[in-house]
Amino acid sequence: MPIAKAVRIKSPGGPEVLTIDRVSIDPPGPGQILVEVVAAGLNRADLLQRRGLYPAPTGAPEDVPGLEYAGRVAEVGEGVTGFTAGDEVMGLVAGGAMATHVCVHEREVIRVPKGLPLVHAAAVPEAFLTAYDALFDQARLGAGEHVLIHAVGSGVGTAALTLALLAGAHPIGTSRSEEKLARCADLGLVHGLAVDKDEPRFASQVRDLTDGRGADVVLDLVGAAYLAESLDAIAPLGRMMLVGLVSGASAPLSLGKVLAKRLRIFGTVLRSRPLEEKAALTQRFARRIAPLFGEGGELAPVIDDVMPMSEVQAAHERMERDETFGKIVLTWSAT
Numbered sequence: 001m002p003i004a005k006a007v008r009i010k011s012p013g014g015p016e017v018l019t020i021d022r023v024s025i026d027p028p029g030p031g032q033i034l035v036e037v038v039a040a041g042l043n044r045a046d047l048l049q050r051r052g053l054y055p056a057p058t059g060a061p062e063d064v065p066g067l068e069y070a071g072r073v074a075e076v077g078e079g080v081t082g083f084t085a086g087d088e089v090m091g092l093v094a095g096g097a098m099a100t101h102v103c104v105h106e107r108e109v110i111r112v113p114k115g116l117p118l119v120h121a122a123a124v125p126e127a128f129l130t131a132y133d134a135l136f137d138q139a140r141l142g143a144g145e146h147v148l149i150h151a152v153g154s155g156v157g158t159a160a161l162t163l164a165l166l167a168g169a170h171p172i173g174t175s176r177s178e179e180k181l182a183r184c185a186d187l188g189l190v191h192g193l194a195v196d197k198d199e200p201r202f203a204s205q206v207r208d209l210t211d212g213r214g215a216d217v218v219l220d221l222v223g224a225a226y227l228a229e230s231l232d233a234i235a236p237l238g239r240m241m242l243v244g245l246v247s248g249a250s251a252p253l254s255l256g257k258v259l260a261k262r263l264r265i266f267g268t269v270l271r272s273r274p275l276e277e278k279a280a281l282t283q284r285f286a287r288r289i290a291p292l293f294g295e296g297g298e299l300a301p302v303i304d305d306v307m308p309m310s311e312v313q314a315a316h317e318r319m320e321r322d323e324t325f326g327k328i329v330l331t332w333s334a335t
Contacts, residue, residue, distance in 0.1 A: 006099035012052030028077035039122035066097025070121035107279035115295030123301035143168030148215035153180030203232035224248030302326030
């Protein structure tokens with residue numbers, strides 16, 4: 001059985017529990033592809049898994065984090081016809097992306113567009129698939145609508161911002177950092193709202209910016225602390241997408257406002273979805289969005305930093321300090 005290297009979680013805890021070890025890898029089975037990973041994006045789910053708060057779903061490695069990768073096809077299994085050795089690919093996995101090799105189903109693989117470096121491609125899948133699925137497949141965001149994006153300077157936040165602008169929607173972004181809002185303005189954000197972390201208030205500003213109506217869609221990457229204000233900020237018949245829970249998972253819900261405004265509230269997660277659902281989403285994204293990256297494309301991932309995989313502990317520390325704008329990408333080339 002071939003030997004690879006991987007980031008491993010020795011036991012639940014702080015960044016110091018992360019190490020790089022040798023691991024065995026299985027050859028690809030029917031319909032599968034073995035990818036030699038060049039780079040992997042870091043996500044908050046990796047931090048939670050390291051702390052023992054977000055266990056890997058069945059079938060994913062419990063001690064190797066990583067939800068997104070970019071690399072080259074090393075080997076294909078029986079029945080695979082769409083990819084051959086050497087093809088540059090990217091995609092999502094339920095875990096294990098922070099290894100030099102990862103085995104994936106061919107239907108969950110996205111071909112990297114020409115002109116998009118693999119290190120940049122590693123920052124695409126989690127942020128853009130999450131934002132695309134939440135905004136368009138579920139919330140049905142349309143041209144001319146207002147969308148309130150919380151934590152707009154995050155990886156998913158910046159992806160949602162660029163996708164919303166591309167669709168002709170009007171994004172309003174919140175952040176606890178004035179600096180991140182300024183950088184989002186460079187991406188096209190016209191209305192950025194600075195939020196006090198101890199007492200978040202933004203609903204009245206959102207209503208002022210929308211002629212009193214409120215936002216048609218709320219993309220909530222924060223969670224409990226913002227729920228009450230989000231309900232005040234959302235328009236009648238509005239749709240709220242709950243994606244992240246960094247501020248907590250429980251908060252009082254005003255059912256009266258939900259009824260009076262006839263709201264729809266969706267919760268979403270990609271990691272634990274069945275293969276068929278993830279494959280269908282991947283294929284939609286590959287057809288409609290992936291071609292917009294690369295040479296002459298209208299989209300590009302926002303990357304805060306590219307770090308060697310050997311510095312994975314430092315990368316976790318940076319993300320925990322909330323210092324990042326966009327994505328951190330970890331690469332094997334410098335280890």
